[in-house]
Amino acid sequence: MQLGRLRFLGFVEGISFLLILFVTMPLKYYYDQPGPNKVIGMLHGILFISYCYLVIVVGREKGWSWKVIGLSLLASIIPFGTFWADWKYFRA
Numbered sequence: 001m002q003l004g005r006l007r008f009l010g011f012v013e014g015i016s017f018l019l020i021l022f023v024t025m026p027l028k029y030y031y032d033q034p035g036p037n038k039v040i041g042m043l044h045g046i047l048f049i050s051y052c053y054l055v056i057v058v059g060r061e062k063g064w065s066w067k068v069i070g071l072s073l074l075a076s077i078i079p080f081g082t083f084w085a086d087w088k089y090f091r092a
Contacts, residue, residue: 002061006054007090013051014082016044021079051076064089 024037052073059069068089075081 002054002058003090006051006058007086009047009051009054010076010082010086010090013044013047013076014080016040016047017076017079017082020044048076051082 019040020037024040027033028037055069055072055076058064059072064072072085072089075085078084
């Protein structure tokens with residue numbers, strides 16, 4: 001159950017990160033529209049913290065090594081990283 005939540009949260013967090021990088025940041029810096037970046041940025045921050053927390057909870061629950069937990073956490077700061085973590089570690 002928790003693993004399914006982690007997979008969903010990782011997907012949504014990854015999408016929010018890509019939205020920031022490729023949509024809201026260009027709007028902010030090229031078109032002087034900071035509003036979308038504030039909204040998506042706040043949402044992404046909540047998703048990021050939730051993802052990190054859930055990686056640790058699920059990792060301890062499933063008995064993952066600290067290396068797997070660490071790489072899953074690291075994936076959250078790399079574009080497309082959460083999709084890779086899902087493919088590599090989160091599949092049931």
